[in-house]
Amino acid sequence: MVAVALGIATAVCWGLADFLGGLRAKRLSLAVVLLASQLTAAAAIAFVVLIVRPEVPSAGDLTPAVLAGLCQLFGIAALYRALAIGTMSVVSPVSASGAAALPVIVGLAGGERSGAVVYAGMAAAFVGVVLATRARGEEGLGTDSGLALAAVAALGFGGFYVGMDAAVDSVDPFMALLAARVTAGVALVLVVLAVRPRLDSERALLPSLVVIGLLDVSANTAFTLGVETGLVSVVSVLASLYPVGTVLLARGVLGERLAVVQAVGVGVALAGVALIAAG
Numbered sequence: 270m271v272a273v274a275l276g277i278a279t280a281v282c283w284g285l286a287d288f289l290g291g292l293r294a295k296r297l298s299l300a301v302v303l304l305a306s307q308l309t310a311a312a313a314i315a316f317v318v319l320i321v322r323p324e325v326p327s328a329g330d331l332t333p334a335v336l337a338g339l340c341q342l343f344g345i346a347a348l349y350r351a352l353a354i355g356t357m358s359v360v361s362p363v364s365a366s367g368a369a370a371l372p373v374i375v376g377l378a379g380g381e382r383s384g385a386v387v388y389a390g391m392a393a394a395f396v397g398v399v400l401a402t403r404a405r406g407e408e409g410l411g412t413d414s415g416l417a418l419a420a421v422a423a424l425g426f427g428g429f430y431v432g433m434d435a436a437v438d439s440v441d442p443f444m445a446l447l448a449a450r451v452t453a454g455v456a457l458v459l460v461v462l463a464v465r466p467r468l469d470s471e472r473a474l475l476p477s478l479v480v481i482g483l484l485d486v487s488a489n490t491a492f493t494l495g496v497e498t499g500l501v502s503v504v505s506v507l508a509s510l511y512p513v514g515t516v517l518l519a520r521g522v523l524g525e526r527l528a529v530v531q532a533v534g535v536g537v538a539l540a541g542v543a544l545i546a547a548g
Contacts, residue, residue: 272499275491276507282488284514287361288522289481290345291352291515293474299350300466302478307342307457309482311450314443314490323441330439331448337432338449342456344368344425345485347418355415357519358531361512362398363419364426368509371427375434390544391506397538398512400530430492430505437497446493450486506541513538 286306293302344364351360429449436445461468488508495504513535 272495272504273507275495275498276504277510278491279488279495279504279508280510281514282484282491283508283511284518286481286484286488287348287352287511288357288515288518289477289484290349291357291360293477293481294349294353297470297474297478298467299346299353300461300464301468301470302349302481303342303346303457304461304468305475305478306482306485307345307450308454309479310486310489311447311454313483313486314446314450317490318443318447321443323444326440326444331436331445333432333435334440334445334448335452337429337436337445338452339456340425340428340432341449341489342425342453344422344429347425348422351415351418351422355419358516360415360419360422361515363416364422365398365509365512368423368426368430368505371424371431375431386544387503390541391503393537393541393544394506394510395541397534397536397541398510400534400537426509430496430508433489433493434496437493442490442493442497446486446489449489510538 290302290306348360348364351364433445433449436448440448488511492504492508495508516531517535
């Protein structure tokens with residue numbers, strides 16, 4: 270049950286972070302959004318590590334976490350850009366469904382086994398996410414580049430799931446997160462220095478970028494602790510329910526209409542969560 274709760278917490282935090290990230294990427298350059306949010310996340314987990322003082326692992330043991338951090342950076346960059354140029358109700362489920370598929374496949378290939386109820390719940394969660402975030406007709410499909418970026422985001426997030434699951438097998442969760450976030454932060458700064466994108470910003474929006482970073486690292490923490498205590502296939506599917514929150518926020522804040530099929534999808538996704546918890 271602890272792993273299930275952490276998986277749901279991951280989805281809630283990511284749903285909020287992605288909604289805000291998508292909004293801000295429409296008004297600010299992607300580089301500004303990423304720099305402010307990702308460096309905030311790195312600073313936050315560094316502060317936690319200073320307080321907890323976990324055992325320092327060897328460099329080799331941190332390799333999966335380092336790779337996970339790079340994967341997540343590419344995933345977040347692709348997702349925020351996709352949300353800025355595409356339609357949230359389409360981009361979000363594409364990234365979520367693909368991200369959840371990779372760790373489930375890896376988990377099953379590695380010998381993870383669950384009961385029939387859990388498998389039914391995971392299937393319902395997948396279907397629910399797709400239905401809950403489905404746009405009306407063809408007008409909501411967004412651009413081809415937006416969908417392509419969503420697919421890149423899916424691979425990035427899937428790689429993060431798998432990498433962090435491997436890292437916590439031999440490394441303290443907080444040290445694994447620190448390695449992932451510092452790697453992502455350093456890589457981002459190097460890319461910005463090399464590419465030199467525009468860094469225009471609006472002062473009034475900067476606090477919201479800090480909030481995005483804190484939500485993002487909170488999701489990372491919940492996911493990492495979840496895979497340490499439960500099955501990666503279950504936690505990753507629950508974490509990938511984040512588009513449900515994004516759709517509901519888009520409806521409440523932006524006034525996007527929730528079609529009948531989307532409302533049904535929310536119910537199916539929640540039913541899937543209940544089945545996974547019951548299993």
